[in-house]
Amino acid sequence: MNFAVTILGSNSALPAHGRHPTSQVVTFHDRLYLVDCGEGTQLRLSENKIKRSKIRHVFISHLHGDHYFGLIGMLNSFGLQNRPQPLHIFGPAALEQIIRVQLDAALTQLPFPWQFTALREGVPQVLLDENDLVVQAFPTDHHIPCFGFLFTEVHRKRKLDPAMAQRYHVPAAFYPRLQDGEDYVDEQGNRVSNDKVTSASPAGRRYAFCADTRYDERLLAYVGGADLIYHETTYLHEDAEKARLRYHSTSIQAAEFARRAEAGKLLVGHFSSKYESVDPFLEECRPVFAATELAREGATYLV
Amino acid sequence: MNFAVTILGSNSALPAHGRHPTSQVVTFHDRLYLVDCGEGTQLRLSENKIKRSKIRHVFISHLHGDHYFGLIGMLNSFGLQNRPQPLHIFGPAALEQIIRVQLDAALTQLPFPWQFTALREGVPQVLLDENDLVVQAFPTDHHIPCFGFLFTEVHRKRKLDPAMAQRYHVPAAFYPRLQDGEDYVDEQGNRVSNDKVTSASPAGRRYAFCADTRYDERLLAYVGGADLIYHETTYLHEDAEKARLRYHSTSIQAAEFARRAEAGKLLVGHFSSKYESVDPFLEECRPVFAATELAREGATYLV
Numbered sequence: 208m209n210f211a212v213t214i215l216g217s218n219s220a221l222p223a224h225g226r227h228p229t230s231q232v233v234t235f236h237d238r239l240y241l242v243d244c245g246e247g248t249q250l251r252l253s254e255n256k257i258k259r260s261k262i263r264h265v266f267i268s269h270l271h272g273d274h275y276f277g278l279i280g281m282l283n284s285f286g287l288q289n290r291p292q293p294l295h296i297f298g299p300a301a302l303e304q305i306i307r308v309q310l311d312a313a314l315t316q317l318p319f320p321w322q323f324t325a326l327r328e329g330v331p332q333v334l335l336d337e338n339d340l341v342v343q344a345f346p347t348d349h350h351i352p353c354f355g356f357l358f359t360e361v362h363r364k365r366k367l368d369p370a371m372a373q374r375y376h377v378p379a380a381f382y383p384r385l386q387d388g389e390d391y392v393d394e395q396g397n398r399v400s401n402d403k404v405t406s407a408s409p410a411g412r413r414y415a416f417c418a419d420t421r422y423d424e425r426l427l428a429y430v431g432g433a434d435l436i437y438h439e440t441t442y443l444h445e446d447a448e449k450a451r452l453r454y455h456s457t458s459i460q461a462a463e464f465a466r467r468a469e470a471g472k473l474l475v476g477h478f479s480s481k482y483e484s485v486d487p488f489l490e491e492c493r494p495v496f497a498a499t500e501l502a503r504e505g506a507t508y509l510v
Numbered sequence: 511m512n513f514a515v516t517i518l519g520s521n522s523a524l525p526a527h528g529r530h531p532t533s534q535v536v537t538f539h540d541r542l543y544l545v546d547c548g549e550g551t552q553l554r555l556s557e558n559k560i561k562r563s564k565i566r567h568v569f570i571s572h573l574h575g576d577h578y579f580g581l582i583g584m585l586n587s588f589g590l591q592n593r594p595q596p597l598h599i600f601g602p603a604a605l606e607q608i609i610r611v612q613l614d615a616a617l618t619q620l621p622f623p624w625q626f627t628a629l630r631e632g633v634p635q636v637l638l639d640e641n642d643l644v645v646q647a648f649p650t651d652h653h654i655p656c657f658g659f660l661f662t663e664v665h666r667k668r669k670l671d672p673a674m675a676q677r678y679h680v681p682a683a684f685y686p687r688l689q690d691g692e693d694y695v696d697e698q699g700n701r702v703s704n705d706k707v708t709s710a711s712p713a714g715r716r717y718a719f720c721a722d723t724r725y726d727e728r729l730l731a732y733v734g735g736a737d738l739i740y741h742e743t744t745y746l747h748e749d750a751e752k753a754r755l756r757y758h759s760t761s762i763q764a765a766e767f768a769r770r771a772e773a774g775k776l777l778v779g780h781f782s783s784k785y786e787s788v789d790p791f792l793e794e795c796r797p798v799f800a801a802t803e804l805a806r807e808g809a810t811y812l813v
Contacts, residue, residue: 246583270615312573
């Protein structure tokens, strides 16, 4: 079962040193979810040979341009390419007007159905429940309203123990109902309690995109224990004061957050343009949280 | 005296085949004028090592996204780079709201002074008079209000004939006033008629950017005789009907327009993404108008 994230843009603020503004594609089975959409994202999709028809949902964390200026161009191109697939965009409320005013100015009617859902400020919320995957938003600590996104794999079925089910003489045709949590009752009225023949579903994998944020322990409640956490590291440790003033985080803070969150792995990105090489980020993170990886554009990280 | 145009983007509609949406830089002496600003223009400026601080004026032809989606990102980056130089943006009226709604959403105050001038629909108009250069807008025939831009070099001074001035005993200190068109009157009251010692200013060079348009002979009145005409050629001749329906032009039409305009040279661009190679455009244009060049990204064409 494929669950991964591909980095399209890893830089903050503006493109520099061959790095681009924020965008990621989350792959779950054969569905794609776009997270943020900095300028040029449509070109990054092409370069990385990502099937744009499989993107049905776009999540925009906040309205700093390096996280969404590529959205209108991507929508426009989807239209010119006569995309038929629907698209659902989630983002801060003002984004809808920003999209519509630009479509209106061009007299553009997108040929595919699209809808917009405004994120509610300051509260965690479920955005999408697709049976096997749930996407939630949670607020982060940034200069303007900003949201992280949590992708949670969901196993709805209880785990069947076939040996026990046989031992209790449950007919195989009833197994799906056992997985749904039902007890089995035979013709004589004897009840087999569900928990004797099944166990709880295994916990689903979780990917947490923590967007732009200061170091904020309140986020642990949303993303603690995630298999993979993306946390921004705009600055190195020496610029901790600058990070605080600008509502960003440092390498050490990202690593410390992952350590406290007991994350499986940490992915760091959103590097300031002041750094030509990003290797020092890894050198600062790993002593605090060993399982750290740098977000490299074009690379895919398994959840 | 440098007067040239550098192509940053030569494709129509969307980026494809390594080509990008429309943007050009007009260089006049050491000043730069940006004409259209498709998505990614800020990256094209970097790649072509164009000094962004020297851009003081931006002209947006119309509000199809391939001509302006890169503007907000460029403005944002100018701000992040603490640009001090003022910037004057000219474009269709709705562009101002499109810019402001995005700056407002990010709580962004650009740190440099900028102003916006809305183009008046359907009429030719002078946008800028910088003494040695005048920029005018003129309406083109497109699906939504669209403007071409004419850059005219201006020689304000009459051309002095020093031999004749000496012959009429005009003192050298008076020469600048001769160039301004004054007659010379000596102490005895003898008048030397200006046209005896000067001749008319030489005509300035002209660059006409004809934006997106159907073939439209009304434009000849604005750009006839220009030294360099940029005319779109979205389609080859075989797609003339498609061009007409979509308010665009073909190769043959662009060449025919340049021929009728008695242009010095023709530059063609805005190629449809359906064409991987653009060489056939040249093959179709040159039999009609020999002095045709393809707009190649990164190349500079003298006016």
